[in-house]
Amino acid sequence: MSELGADLVRELARPNASGIGILYRALDDVVAYYDLDDAILVIDEPGLGRQIFRAGRQPLDNGSVVLLESTTGLYTEPHVRDLDDVLVVDVCLIALRLDLLRYDAWHDPLTGLYDRRSFDRLLENAVARSRRYNWPFTLVILDLDAFKALNDQHGHAAGDDALRSLADRFRRVLRFGDDAARIGGDEFGLILPNTDPTDVPGLLERVHAADPTGAPAPPFSYGLAVCPTEADDFDTLFRLADERLYAAKKRRPV
Amino acid sequence: MNLDDLELELRKLPGVRATGFSERDDMLFVQVHAGGPDDPGDSGLALQASRIAARHSERPVAVELVRWREAGSVGSHAPGGADPLVAGNGEGYVSIEEPAPTAVAPEAGPEPRLVLLAVLVFPDADTVEVHLTRGDRRAIGRSSASGGPIAAVHATVEAVRGFSTMLPYAPVWARTIETTSPGRFLVAVALFAQGTQAYRYGLAAGESEVDAAARATLHALNRILALELQGTLT
Numbered sequence: 001m002s003e004l005g006a007d008l009v010r011e012l013a014r015p016n017a018s019g020i021g022i023l024y025r026a027l028d029d030v031v032a033y034y035d036l037d038d039a040i041l042v043i044d045e046p047g048l049g050r051q052i053f054r055a056g057r058q059p060l061d062n063g064s065v066v067l068l069e070s071t072t073g074l075y076t077e078p079h080v081r082d083l084d085d086v087l088v089v090d091v092c093l094i095a096l097r098l099d100l101l102r103y104d105a106w107h108d109p110l111t112g113l114y115d116r117r118s119f120d121r122l123l124e125n126a127v128a129r130s131r132r133y134n135w136p137f138t139l140v141i142l143d144l145d146a147f148k149a150l151n152d153q154h155g156h157a158a159g160d161d162a163l164r165s166l167a168d169r170f171r172r173v174l175r176f177g178d179d180a181a182r183i184g185g186d187e188f189g190l191i192l193p194n195t196d197p198t199d200v201p202g203l204l205e206r207v208h209a210a211d212p213t214g215a216p217a218p219p220f221s222y223g224l225a226v227c228p229t230e231a232d233d234f235d236t237l238f239r240l241a242d243e244r245l246y247a248a249k250k251r252r253p254v
Numbered sequence: 255m256n257l258d259d260l261e262l263e264l265r266k267l268p269g270v271r272a273t274g275f276s277e278r279d280d281m282l283f284v285q286v287h288a289g290g291p292d293d294p295g296d297s298g299l300a301l302q303a304s305r306i307a308a309r310h311s312e313r314p315v316a317v318e319l320v321r322w323r324e325a326g327s328v329g330s331h332a333p334g335g336a337d338p339l340v341a342g343n344g345e346g347y348v349s350i351e352e353p354a355p356t357a358v359a360p361e362a363g364p365e366p367r368l369v370l371l372a373v374l375v376f377p378d379a380d381t382v383e384v385h386l387t388r389g390d391r392r393a394i395g396r397s398s399a400s401g402g403p404i405a406a407v408h409a410t411v412e413a414v415r416g417f418s419t420m421l422p423y424a425p426v427w428a429r430t431i432e433t434t435s436p437g438r439f440l441v442a443v444a445l446f447a448q449g450t451q452a453y454r455y456g457l458a459a460g461e462s463e464v465d466a467a468a469r470a471t472l473h474a475l476n477r478i479l480a481l482e483l484q485g486t487l488t
Contacts, residue, residue: 020258049292051265052272057257059274059285060320068271068287068322099262112266171305176312 004029005084008091012098019099023092027055030076030088038077040067041092047100053092108182110160111167119181119189120234126191127234130227138197138226140190140204141241142166145219145252147186159186162218169207169217188220197226221248260284260310267302269293271322281314282307283455289322316455367476368417373406373465375399384409384468386416393417403428403467407443410471418479422447423454428467431457441466445474454478 007029011022027039039055050072054064067075074085108115114122129135144150144162151159163186170180170190179191192200200222208217223244225237257275264273264286272287284307288299300319307315371385371392382399384406385392393416395409407425415421423445431440442457456474460466 018258020261048265050271050290052287054272054274057261057273057275059276059283059318060272060287065287065322068289099258103262103266168302171302171309174309176309178309 004033005087005091008088008095012091012095017095017098019095019097019102022095023053024055024057026088026092026095027053030074030083031055034076034080034083036076036078036080038064040064040075041089042067042070042072042075043089043093043096044072045093045096045100048096111163111182113167113170113188114179114181116181116183119179119183119191122179122181122191123189123234123238126193127227127232127237131232134228135193136195136227136229137191137193138195138200138224139237139241140192140200140222140224141183141238141245142188142190142204142220142222143184143245143249144186145221145249150218162186165215166207166218166220173203173206197224200224221245221252223248256310260307263306263310264303267299267306269299270303281316282311284315284317285320286317287320287322293321316457318455367480368414368472370468370472373460373462373468375462375464382406382409382464384413386410386413386472388417391417399464403430403441403443403463406464406467407445407471410468411445411475414471414475414479421475421479422449423475424448425471426453428470430463430466439463439466441470443467443470443474445471 004026008022008026011017011025023041027041030036030039041053042050043053044050050068052060052064052067054060060068072089074083074089076083106114106118123139126135126137126139130137144166147159147162150162163182166188167180167182170188174180174190174192177193178195181189183189192203195203204222223241223246225231225240225244227237230240231237261273261275264270264284267286267288269288269290269292270286271289272285274285276283276285284303286299286303293299300317303319304315304317307317368386368388371387372383374383374385375381376383377399380399382397382401382405384395386395387393393413395412395414395416397405397409397412399405401408404425404427407428411421411423411425424447426444426446428441428443431442433439438459439462440457440459441463442455445454445456446452447454454474456470456472458466458469458473460469
């Protein structure tokens with residue numbers, strides 16, 4: 001067991017180690033080491049609440065589902081008397097906390113989208129891929145219209161609702177491989193690989209229509225820039241999209 | 255696809271307590287368990303989980319949301335009945351597939367798939383008929399029309415058995431996911447094989463709920479039927 005513990009700690013020390021990956025590695029190793037049928041970890045972690053993990057990332061079945069209400073700890077089938085479960089549970093908790101810290105560092109807490117730091121990195125990566133492999137993408141910068149007036153007239157909670165609503169619409173509409181981020185107070189960035197700029201208005205129409213309750217989308221303006229046909233560097237792309245955004249805002253009726 | 259990122263994002267949704275994954279040939283199956291005081295208990299969680307899973311996966315994704323409410327009260331698969339997306343604090347399973355595959359369509363050539371010829375409803379006789387064909391052969395399945403979409407699933411399974419007497423799957427539920435436009439329905443179905451304890455899920459659009467349910471049943475079964483029928487009917 002100490003050998004397993006040492007392996008897990010070494011995994012933890014790896015740069016960019018995936019906490020969830022280590023957690024499942026721990027469960028799978030316990031199953032393999034003791035030749036078990038199953039292993040399930042039940043934790044209760046601030047920021048995540050009660051969570052149940054099953055070896056092999058398997059769905060819970062009728063047997064394991066009873067652990068949804070059990071006390072925290074490591075459960076195995078069959079039960080193992082000499083299992084150092086404290087070590088396994090502690091390593092798993094540390095691994096998971098690493099993931100949560102990393103997640104919080106890269107996501108905007110209000111909308112759950114990527115934050116500005118993530119966006120900059122994603123855009124740099126997209127530009128690098130475009131230069132290297134000639135993969136095109138379209139950058140879209142959006143800004144909510146009259147956001148200040150919304151906050152002033154209806155309070156900041158209404159402003160927050162508008163931001164969350166738009167973020168939720170992005171999650172509904174964007175495809176696999178598209179990225180959305182909140183890059184400023186009421187400003188969002190979209191990176192859309194292999195998307196022709198003429199397709200963007202249609203996509204944003206779908207964003208408008210994406211709420212199944214039929215609630216109107218918060219109004220927004222946008223500007224876009226295409227890589228590599230218009231520019232193939234971060235700063236120029238961002239500037240082009242930003243200039244077009246503000247040109248669009250000026251055209252919008254007040 | 256990075257399952258770790260997908261799993262973490264799903265587990266951060268309010269009320270989510272466990273996830274499970276099964277990578278299949280044609281789709282990624284994702285199971286999400288939710289419950290407890292922070293579970294919003296509405297349809298939003300099912301939609302959010304589906305969107306997140308679809309965003310992380312290149313393949314079609316089936317998301318099964320399992321809601322549980324109190325100690326020892328774990329839902330079971332709910333047969334038919336209410337639309338899970340408006341059912342509120344639901345006992346039982348809520349399941350939707352995302353993204354929606356296209357409806358099952360007739361295919362030319364040697365493809366050994368069953369083709370849906372017609373779904374007929376006879377209100378006077380309280381009967382729904384599902385007509386299937388493959389090559390020169392036809393089969394008809396019938397069920398009580400008052401059962402709604404699940405009746406169409408039963409009728410389709412009966413018709414399928416006209417081609418495959420070994421079919422081990424029985425209908426579990428059928429649910430209308432949404433009406434995408436006037437006269438356009440999206441229905442999800444689940445079938446269960448007692449012997450292997452395996453589920454199959456299908457999703458399809460149709461002109462009516464029963465039409466979509468019949469197509470979704472074929473969507474769920476056509477892959478295994480194609481393999482079976484290839485050896486017997488070509």
